Amino acid sequence: MAMDSFELGPIRPPSEAYSLLLRVTRNCPWNRCKFCHVYKGKKFELRPVEEVKQDILAVKAIQDRLKETSWKSGYGGSVEAVAAAILNNPQNEASFNVALWLYHGGTSAFLQDANTLIMKTDELVEVLKFLKQTLPTITRVTSYGRSKTAAKKKVEELVQLREAGLSRLHIGLESGYDPVLKYMDKGVTAAEHIKGGKNIMAAGISLCEYVLLGLGGKKMWREHATETARVLNEINPDFIRLRTLTIKAGMPLYEEVKNGNFIRQTDEEIIEGEKLLIENLNCQSNLISDHITNLLQEIEGKLPEDKDRMLDTIAKFQALSPAEKQNFKLGRRLGVYEGLDDLGSPPKHDSVEQARQRLSGDGKQVDEETIYSLMERFI
């Protein structure tokens, strides 16, 4: 590949928006989860270490050119100003990513795609060391991994990865309830989630577990909440991040909904499940809801001390009148509201109310299907 570009994968966690993206494997080696469409139809591939090293050198070449331009334009080698100019007019996606990363300090990197841990430990160690040697401003390297793979790795191997520079792993826990995991074809059991999570924590790698609210559907929502809390309590990860199930064409779950095998919960029911989950958590994790699919994005804090405040937010939503609940749901799904406090903003409230009248047809209620279809735009 030319030295002005390198390969990029399709996704990264929201918290890695300003990280350098490096694709060390392609796609997902499992690729069967019913609720996931990201890599469907695409084949998993390990990338040769030499190829990844070439990509890292391409990043360095782009960075060096930015520095040169900075000197020539009188910015004294500081890359921020030049990076800002490139952000407005990037040559390609790769140079945009490098500019964004440098503009935000150039300290974090995220290794793509779905399960970097599947690489041989010594190969991943080699990549991490080369990355940190070549781009020494990087102090934080994070990646996605599967619990099943983390459960199979020895803690000593994970320690080697940490020592080589791997700072954090993002793991899709989704649920801690075995029947949900099995039905969704997650390819992992609650026990493996616990083993994988504990291995990562024991190795001193920061751990972020993602939970998918609504994944139990109408049939298994209670157990989804209580068993997920049980598994998280055992792992005690540094971070728990919530997302809400969103279903669209291309996911196997889409067909399950159409044929009636999976019955989706309404927003109110999902919130009831979220309440049960939080009530049952007794770990010391940071809980974060920083995803646009979550109805109550403001639920956030350190457990256990902020638990009551989180439950108060849920109680505040549950105490709204049916009309205000509907207005809030719609406002969130239209991207107008960020949190419950926005209900007190007359301009926002009015614009949502007007949208409600347009979308409801009969002028009363907007049906759940319309709300689901609005959510689909977010993923």
Ligand code: SF4
């Ligand atoms: S393991 Fe992750 S990326 Fe792979 S199919 Fe499941 S949810 Fe999607």
